[in-house]
Amino acid sequence: MRKKIVAGNWKMNKLADEAVALTSELVNMANDEVKGDVKVILCPPAIYLTTLKKYIEESPNFALAAQNCSDKVSGAFTGEISAAMLQSIGIEYVLVGHSERRQYFNESNELLAAKVNIALEYGISPIFCCGESLDQRQNEDYIGFVKNQITESLFHLSAEQLLSVVIAYEPIWAIGTGLTASAEQAQEMHAALRAHIAAKYGAETAEEISILYGGSVTAASADELFASPDIDGGLVGGASLKSREFTNIIKAR
Numbered sequence: 746m747r748k749k750i751v752a753g754n755w756k757m758n759k760l761a762d763e764a765v766a767l768t769s770e771l772v773n774m775a776n777d778e779v780k781g782d783v784k785v786i787l788c789p790p791a792i793y794l795t796t797l798k799k800y801i802e803e804s805p806n807f808a809l810a811a812q813n814c815s816d817k818v819s820g821a822f823t824g825e826i827s828a829a830m831l832q833s834i835g836i837e838y839v840l841v842g843h844s845e846r847r848q849y850f851n852e853s854n855e856l857l858a859a860k861v862n863i864a865l866e867y868g869i870s871p872i873f874c875c876g877e878s879l880d881q882r883q884n885e886d887y888i889g890f891v892k893n894q895i896t897e898s899l900f901h902l903s904a905e906q907l908l909s910v911v912i913a914y915e916p917i918w919a920i921g922t923g924l925t926a927s928a929e930q931a932q933e934m935h936a937a938l939r940a941h942i943a944a945k946y947g948a949e950t951a952e953e954i955s956i957l958y959g960g961s962v963t964a965a966s967a968d969e970l971f972a973s974p975d976i977d978g979g980l981v982g983g984a985s986l987k988s989r990e991f992t993n994i995i996k997a998r
């Protein structure tokens with residue numbers, strides 16, 4: 746059975762007291778309202794991870810993710826945060842290759858492969874983000890483009906290592922735009938990615954890996970998206986900043 750996951754990527758939002766308030770509200774609402782086995786992963790700015798850990802301690806279905814980590818082990822890399830540091834404060838997940846990192850920080854598939862490796866080395870599960878731009882969707886083999894992101898950053902892994910990775914398909918044209926991919930568009934890509942993984946690792950491995958959809962997910966769109974057979978949950982940006990909305994998305998999963 747694949748893990749059902751709803752992750753909330755706060756990006757560069759929330760001040761310290763707001764981060765605590767949002768986390769407490771989410772934990773309380775989930776305790777009261779969320780039934781079943783969905784994993785909720787909060788991805789706050791790294792500066793809040795240690796504090797927020799205390800607020801999710803009693804809720805085993807909650808976990809924290811960093812939004813990024815360095816591809817280096819340690820050393821003179823001012824401003825960077827290593828996978829070892831995340832491990833040392835008990836962080837279980839890290840976002841790797843979010844389109845904003847690819848776009849604004851020039852992160853390549855090759856660099857992301859190195860980040861995936863170092864996260865796994867320190868026992869942290871990468872949430873590997875991939876997705877095409879609008880131009881690529883309209884003018885190129887967009888499924889081939891996303892498959893290639895996965896090939897270049899993940900296909901050097903063993904099957905066992907791959908099963909520690911969560912994949913998040915996030916079409917860039919749907920991120921922060923209010924333009925959600927339709928359930929059919931998302932399912933088409935998720936099924937293609939699962940088939941791509943099956944061709945390399947076998948059907949059993951492909952069946953086990955969780956593939957999340959991200960891009961303007963709201964409580965209104967979550968039900969239909971999450972009902973698709975290859976969509977195992979969501980990576981939510983804007984709507985994860987509001988406790989009521991995000992709880993409703995978790996409930997949809």
Ligand SMILES: O=C[C@H](O)COP(=O)(O)O
Nearest residue numbers: 754920921960961982983
């Ligand atoms: O990581 C989350 C994605 O970038 C989606 O963001 P969004 O839900 O604000 O479109």
